[in-house]
Amino acid sequence: MASHFRSTERQGSEGVEQPQDTMSDMAPQVESVSADDTGAFLTASVPTDDVIPVQDESRADIPEEVHVVTASEPEGAPVEQPASQSVYSSLASDDPAPAVPRTGTPTVSFKNVTLIYPAQPNKPALDDVSLDIYPGEFVFVVGHSGSGKSSLLRLITRELKASSGQVIVAGQDLTKMRNKKIPYLRRQIGTVYQDFKLLPDKTVYENVAFALECIGKPKSVIKAQVPEVLRLVGLAERMNHFPDQLSGGEQQRVSVARAMVNRPPLLVCDEPTGNLDPAISLGIMKLLDMINRAGTTVVMATHDREMVDSMRKRVIALEAGHIVRDQERGGYGYYGAL
Numbered sequence: 398m399a400s401h402f403r404s405t406e407r408q409g410s411e412g413v414e415q416p417q418d419t420m421s422d423m424a425p426q427v428e429s430v431s432a433d434d435t436g437a438f439l440t441a442s443v444p445t446d447d448v449i450p451v452q453d454e455s456r457a458d459i460p461e462e463v464h465v466v467t468a469s470e471p472e473g474a475p476v477e478q479p480a481s482q483s484v485y486s487s488l489a490s491d492d493p494a495p496a497v498p499r500t501g502t503p504t505v506s507f508k509n510v511t512l513i514y515p516a517q518p519n520k521p522a523l524d525d526v527s528l529d530i531y532p533g534e535f536v537f538v539v540g541h542s543g544s545g546k547s548s549l550l551r552l553i554t555r556e557l558k559a560s561s562g563q564v565i566v567a568g569q570d571l572t573k574m575r576n577k578k579i580p581y582l583r584r585q586i587g588t589v590y591q592d593f594k595l596l597p598d599k600t601v602y603e604n605v606a607f608a609l610e611c612i613g614k615p616k617s618v619i620k621a622q623v624p625e626v627l628r629l630v631g632l633a634e635r636m637n638h639f640p641d642q643l644s645g646g647e648q649q650r651v652s653v654a655r656a657m658v659n660r661p662p663l664l665v666c667d668e669p670t671g672n673l674d675p676a677i678s679l680g681i682m683k684l685l686d687m688i689n690r691a692g693t694t695v696v697m698a699t700h701d702r703e704m705v706d707s708m709r710k711r712v713i714a715l716e717a718g719h720i721v722r723d724q725e726r727g728g729y730g731y732y733g734a735l
């Protein structure tokens with residue numbers, strides 16, 4: 398398997414990690430954001446909930462009749478709103494991250510994957526899906542509600558098992574993986590969800606620390622890494638707050654910190670900005686973009702047309718369980734918002 402992933406063998410000795418092994422060694426790897434810039438945007442420029450929400454005008458002109466862009470349509474299909482008018486325009490590709498070479502061992506590989514839920518035996522949620530996602534890629538997964546986006550992500554994290562075909566993550570065939578090995582797989586995958594999934598009776602610090610405690614990290618490592626990652630997401634001043642004392646955007650930054658504290662090579666995000674208004678979403682997307690530029694592979698399901706159109710990353714579009722488009726630096730396409 399690609400060296401990008403730590404092997405399960407190495408994980409067995411994680412308990413001996415030294416405290417100097419902190420998130421700080423991640424920051425210098427960020428090519429397009431200097432340490433100062435990072436601090437500035439995390440502490441000053443990341444919008445807070447005090448910012449007047451930007452009206453999402455882009456959604457007003459979504460045609461009622463939804464047209465599905467197919468693989469046969471030309472690249473660069475019309476984008477409804479120019480990136481320059483978007484709150485995400487600062488993440489547009491004027492200064493794009495280097496194109497990621499699709500060579501070597503994919504981080505995620507689907508080979509003819511079909512997923513059938515027992516409750517819907519005649520309607521596969523995913524039908525003969527094949528794809529490869531390489532280390533360092535940032536991939537948006539788009540499509541109508543019910544097209545299979547969450548199912549695809551849940552196969553990557555092995556919350557679901559494919560009915561047929563192969564799902565290979567970290568060089569391991571998840572369709573053959575024994576249940577006892579799943580926790581080791583999950584250590585290598587950070588997850589961020591629409592509903593944050595924070596523990597309400599734990600502070601910000603404790604929520605993030607808990608992720609490390611669960612995998613047996615020594616206290617010295619926790620004490621070093623948790624404040625570091627909270628600084629990275631701009632929440633150093635809030636570490637003793639409880640989730641209900643934070644805005645939605647701040648809560649989502651906690652969940653990003655929790656996902657990243659173990660520095661997994663793969664980040665899976667299911668509608669991470671779905672509960673946030675565009676101005677707040679921008680702060681989360683800046684974070685995820687920075688994390689990706691530092692080398693982490695990001696796979697994100699989203700309905701956010703404006704974000705996808707602005708960021709021009711790879712786009713995989715699903716329709717009724719099929720991939721209908723896989724486009725480098727793609728746009729959202731003409732999908733309904735629902």
Ligand SMILES: Nc1ncnc2c1ncn2[C@@H]1O[C@H](COP(=O)(O)OP(=O)(O)OP(=O)(O)O)[C@@H](O)[C@H]1O
Binds near residue numbers: 544546547548
């Ligand atoms: N637990 C389940 N049992 C049965 N069918 C399910 C289950 N979860 C999802 N499905 C079905 O699988 C299909 C794909 O669902 P999925 O949640 O992956 O879509 P999605 O694109 O993520 O939708 P959304 O954008 O609304 O989150 C849908 O037809 C859905 O009804």
